Amino acid sequence: MELAEQSQRRRFRRVGSKAGTTPLATATYSLLADARSREHEVPVLDLSEGGLCLLASEELDPGLTMRIVLHPLEGEGAGYRLLAEIRWGAERDDGVGYIYGLEFLPISIAETRNLRGIHGFMESWEERFGSA
Numbered sequence: 001m002e003l004a005e006q007s008q009r010r011r012f013r014r015v016g017s018k019a020g021t022t023p024l025a026t027a028t029y030s031l032l033a034d035a036r037s038r039e040h041e042v043p044v045l046d047l048s049e050g051g052l053c054l055l056a057s058e059e060l061d062p063g064l065t066m067r068i069v070l071h072p073l074e075g076e077g078a079g080y081r082l083l084a085e086i087r088w089g090a091e092r093d094d095g096v097g098y099i100y101g102l103e104f105l106p107i108s109i110a111e112t113r114n115l116r117g118i119h120g121f122m123e124s125w126e127e128r129f130g131s132a
Contacts (some may be wrong), residue, residue: 025071027054032065032083044070051084051103059098062086066102 023043031037045053052070063086070080084102091098 023055027052027071028069029054029056029066029084031060032067045099049104051087051101053099053101055092055097055099057097059091060086060089060100062088065105068102068104 023045024047025044026041027044028039028041030039040056040058042054042056045055047053047070052068065083065085068080068082068084070082083105085105087101087103089098089100
């Protein structure tokens with residue numbers, strides 16, 4: 001599926017770079033299905049209350065579930081720990097890495113609170129970087 005087509009399917013307001021290439025922050029992920037999966041720190045390209053878009057060096061399959069820690073910008077408190085499922089992926093146009101769209105999966109009251117907390121996180125990013 002084309003990246004432009006993905007942006008037409010969005011259900012939530014998002015913040016991020018208009019070109020989708022300038023990282024806003026970082027996230028750390030590990031694959032839930034693989035207990036030996038090491039953590040990967042990756043750039044976050046955009047964020048919404050429903051998910052995020054990130055850039056990774058490895059090829060991953062849609063449907064995989066990840067543990068995500070969304071790292072806040074400097075001075076904005078602790079990171080947000082969430083689960084997310086890869087909904088789509090595409091190789092970057094320049095052939096260097098892959099762009100993935102992830103959907104957050106609320107499975108507990110604490111994680112639902114984290115999803116609500118992302119709203120404030122997004123407002124802070126929007127003030128600094130603008131809407132995507």
